[in-house]
Amino acid sequence: MNRRTSRPLLAPILIAIAGIVLVLSLSSQIPRAAEGPFSVVLTPLQQLFSGAGSAVNDLIRSAGELQDLRQRVQTLQRQVDELSIENLRLREFQAEVRQYRDLLNFASQNPIYDVVGADVIGLSAGCGPNDANRLRAGVCANVIASDPSPFLRYLTINVGRQHGIQVGMPVVGGGLGLIGRVGQVNETSSQVQLLIDPNSYVNVQVVSSRATGTVAGQSDGSLHLQNVPQTDALSVDDIIVTSGLGGALPPQLPVGRVERIISTDAELFKEAIVRPAVDFNRIEIVLVITAAPNMTTTLQAP
Amino acid sequence: MRWQVGTFGVVLALALAETSLLPAIVGDGLRPSLVLITTSVWVALRGSEGLLWVFVGGFVLDLTSNLPVGLMSLSLLLGNMVASILDRAPIPSPTVRASAWVALVTVVSYGLNMGGLAISGLDVDVVYAMTNVILPLLVLNPALAIVAHGALNQVNLRQRRSQAGRTIAL
Known part of the structure; x- marks a missing residue:
């Protein structure tokens, strides 16, 4: 304990400085720090640290996920097979839909005909x-x-x-x-x-x-x-x-x-x-x- | 002078780690108050001389915060002033003393932070703040203070030896 320094004036001075800055800040006489010139210096440093943090986070997550990856690959492979089959079916449906659309366009271009489902044309014109x-x-x-x-x-x-x-x-x-x-x-x-x-x-x-x-x-x-x-x-x-x-x-x-x-x-x-x-x-x-x-x-x- | 510049660099790095590095790793989860822990342990080791670094650390945190400027530095300074009552407490282990010091600073400085927010007209959920922020930090910060004390004690001893060497040379 006797090795510890004692500067009795330092604490009151620092507290007074911080208190004055705080009072000025609360009375809006000085802007929030994030708006000040310090931010120009701090922003690149924050980017650097944030980037490093993201890299560490990725590393931790990658290591944790490594065990699951093999199982997921197998699951995904099964899904790819199923989706390939589904894709083939959808292509058939797409060809069918194209035909229906042609029919509906025909209907709109020829209003003298009586057609059903005209609201489908309205939907296709939406945002x-x-x-x-x-x-x-x-x-x-x-x-x-x-x-x-x-x-x-x-x-x-x-x-x-x-x-x-x-x-x-x-x-x-x-x-x-x-x-x-x-x-x-x-x-x-x-x-x-x-x-x-x-x-x-x-x-x-x-x-x-x-x-x-x-x-x-x-x-x-x-x-x-x-x-x-x-x-x-x-x-x-x-x-x-x-x-x-x-x-x-x-x-x-x-x-x-x-x-x-x-x-x-x-x-x-x-x-x-x-x-x-x-x-x-x-x-x-x-x-x-x-x-x-x-x-x-x-x-x-x- | 080199010592001061180096220490400023460390404090700045800790503040950036607290505000940019840790959030990228732990997301919105609980983050240790690195600046609070390090500067408070330094005060526990070095006495009032360490308060300068508490002020600097608090001010750097002020620069990255949306709190009113000065609130972080003032709350950390007052927290350390309150913790100085431990100087009179009969705690034989310096490590336990540093850990208790950080616990006191955590409670006081975050309490003052909440008070500052309330004075600024911002909402503070006191119950949530107590149960989800201050209480967990009351475990996390003192635990990390034990590690910080181990490292900073070595730095302190080395600096003391260097100062003693200079005095003898003179």
Whole structure:
């Protein structure tokens, strides 16, 4: 113990400095650190460490999966055989469908004839996934860090102001489900507030009943659907998408699926636990939506 | 000077490992507070001199966090101040003392973090934070502190010898 140094003034000085910085930060006189010039230096380092972490993770997972791989190869080989046979059958069906389509085209070009099943033509003229891609402008980004505080759910991505990113822009990933919104932007990186952050609130819609509500993040990584009117239908496995209300987010982005209804009939609003559409543990690459129909140009901070 | 630059490099690397490397490996799971463990063990070994590195480590974490700037460094500093009550506790083993030190810092600094979030107007689920964050970290951080103490004690002894050598030479 006698070897330990004693500098009685050091502790009060350091605490005073940290306290002053904190007070200035709380009074918004200095920006959050992620917006400051330090982020320009930290971002490449974070990318380096994140890349190393991913490599280690891949290595661990590969080693763990090695034993299963042989069995999976055999299973997959059987599936390939079955699918080859199924593929042959589908090709036959495709040829059949082509013939039906020709018949229906003929019907539409000759309206004087009485035909059945004209709504099939209507379906073929509907929007496909390509339209969605054309309407949406996206920026692809890699996840490079998580927030050090266990009470916040933020990710850092390697695109920022330089790439046209603004606060409030929606971020999708993992099968194009909504993962959150851009919370802070700096030159070369941005902080994404995840849907599961306890301070995240998103206006949503139940696909089957068109009921609207709000999804709030939960500390345990689930989502809490609330404010659904008692008169609207809500059941387990209902799909939840963004409603687009308020213009902060485009409509129809998948949010999750109703896992459990937690409210009773006596309550004013229905509430449920929603399983997110995205596995937040496996987010590596995301897409930031920079423009979309029905999304206001002046984006609001989440 | 070389010693200070090297130590800063280590603290920076630990902060980056905590915020970028570990999340890529363990995902959203529980992550040890590497900066907290290392800097607190160093304070337990070196006394108030180590507080400078607590401040630096906290500030680097502040730079990567969405918490108000200064909250991490302030909570780590205050955590170590509270843990200094162990200086008067009759704990014979330095390793056990370092582990208990880290446990105290964990409780105090994360408690202050939650308080800071509440003051900032952000929601904190206290029950979840206690059961899923602070309690598990209260096991994980002190356990890792034992390992950290073993390594940092060697560094401390080497530095002491080097300082003693310089003093004799003068």
